[in-house]
Ligand SMILES: CC(C)[C@H](C(=O)O)[C@@H](O)C(=O)O
């Protein structure tokens with residue numbers, strides 16, 4: 001039986017993961033859950049973000065269902081680096097998976113773009129680049145202060161995520177991969193990415209490829225998002241691109257993500273892209289769609305493909321059935337999706 | 343008399359700078375021009391990108407009017423690092439200025455956004471960050487290969503560009519500055535930027551401020567670009583954000599930029615954001631609007647405020663008068679704008 005760790009986290013996080021759990025129960029009864037209270041509360045109570053004993057316990061699970069981490073009362077970086085990024089690095093979650101689709105019932109801010117026309121997945125590298133935390137500060141608080149950030153990229157790390165992207169593209173209709181980087185400025189890392197991309201592409205002759213600079217890709221995300229199928233890119237560029245992709249598909253309401261260790265040596269984390277939204281927390285009005293779609297990615301990762309498909313379709317149908325402007329109750333959305341997916 | 347160096351460059355670059363020059367002549371007769379043939383042609387002929395003697399000559403000018411640099415026949419990075427970025431660094435062009443406006447006659451891809459509603463200027467740092475070229479490769483072409491890129495940020499460099507942004511905001515109606523960074527991940531550089539921003543903000547009590555992470559800012563550029571007035575950010579984030587800003591204001595057709603050394607110790611470079619567009623080069627159909635608007639930024643930089651305003655208004659009127667879908671002749675646009683601005 002699957003063992004899932006649930007980290008509701010801050011703000012609306014606990015509310016939306018409760019619905020995701022409800023939906024998983026409807027399609028896959030008997031899952032063994034363990035809830036972990038991490039985030040701003042734990043930090044304020046104990047000063048700790050992720051105790052080693054908790055991380056060891058998390059490691060024993062098949063997957064982690066995460067709500068949202070982050071609170072204005074905690075200094076920037078503490079929870080992000082100490083929990084979200086720590087899990088990505090310690091659990092070698094090198095495939096940061098972010099599908100973006102314009103679902104029926106959602107509206108793109110782009111005029112003339114219709115449901116179904118945007119359908120892409122960004123495969124963002126999750127364990128390298130500028131996210132490694134390399135860097136420092138010298139002569140702090142003096143006019144001579146300098147601060148550095150270093151992007152570290154390995155052939156090992158780039159090759160495995162690029163190969164994952166090609167394998168995914170091969171299973172999709174359009175079989176197209178776009179590499180996004182900034183090879184004309186970041187020539188060292190850009191060259192490693194380009195050469196590795198070309199080498200892996202040779203293993204997938206049935207997949208077509210394209211390269212775009214991050215600035216051009218960001219522009220195309222707005223002017224022509226339909227052109228993207230699978231996008232592979234580094235950690236920081238992926239962070240930015242997926243938020244633009246979310247924006248053009250109607251906001252982060254439907255944006256799901258997985259931080260995946262494909263080999264399943266470590267648990268993978270599944271979480272909505274949205275934040276903890278402290279302003280609406282506790283009111284029962286947060287939209288759990290992205291959290292439930294993240295649960296579908298989790299099911300897919302565990303090999304429960306039929307269950308994953310049913311959940312995704314149930315969310316899509318629920319969202320399509322919403323009356324524009326009608327108030328939304330978190331638990332009712334969960335109930336409807338669970339009933340439809342069961 | 344003003345001395346302007348003209349670097350038409352590659353592809354459509356020479357065609358659009360010719361129109362920009364025509365318009366400058368119409369409002370400021372007697373400018374002393376020197377044309378420099380730099381770009382792919384020189385590189386293929388001589389292997390050189392920017393001979394020292396040419397750079398020394400450029401240094402003797404009041405400003406540089408640049409068309410476009412870049413050609414598919416030259417390896418990525420060679421012309422960019424060797425010319426564009428070299429000028430920004432050697433001439434200490436630390437204010438990379440990129441206004442974005444939704445002009446009458448242009449259409450945003452965003453539905454419901456009307457002309458005049460988007461009006462922002464991104465002040466992008468131009469001499470630091472990931473653009474410095476620090477980094478390298480180890481064990482190239484082996485499985486052990488690593489590649490690094492280092493972002494260097496100084497208090498000196500951050501403070502001067504942040505102060506420039508505040509001074510600009512003070513001269514605008516809304517008097518608002520948004521700092522964009524990624525302080526929750528790039529904690530070292532992010533902290534330097536945040537502290538410096540706060541210190542400079544204290545000198546400008548009449549300017550309101552806001553902070554956004556780059557991923558959130560990219561999303562807001564799409565979902566609510568109206569909220570931005572002045573944006574200040576680092577070199578790479580500015581590169582990305584300004585292309586999104588160009589996209590939501592109807593593409594790069596109207597996107598002008600200046601790489602400015604505000605003290606005028608060195609010449610500043612003014613150029614359209616668009617590239618060399620080799621596919622339409624030589625046909626006389628490239629839109630010179632962005633190049634002419636860049637010339638307006640040049641005039642403004644030289645203190646010719648009335649001339650700059652007339653040129654900007656003439657471009658706006660010309661663009662607003664265009665019949666949708668009608669073919670465009672580069673030289674005719676230049677003629678019309680020159681006549682109207684004179
Ligand atoms: C919260 C932050 C550290 C994180 C990131 O930058 O990866 C978030 O923006 C995301 O996209 O998951």
Ligand SMILES: CC(C)[C@H](C(=O)O)[C@@H](O)C(=O)O
Nearest residue numbers: 184185215422423426427581
């Ligand atoms: C061509 C390239 C080096 C340049 C940059 O990245 O700054 C361009 O994208 C720009 O925005 O001026």
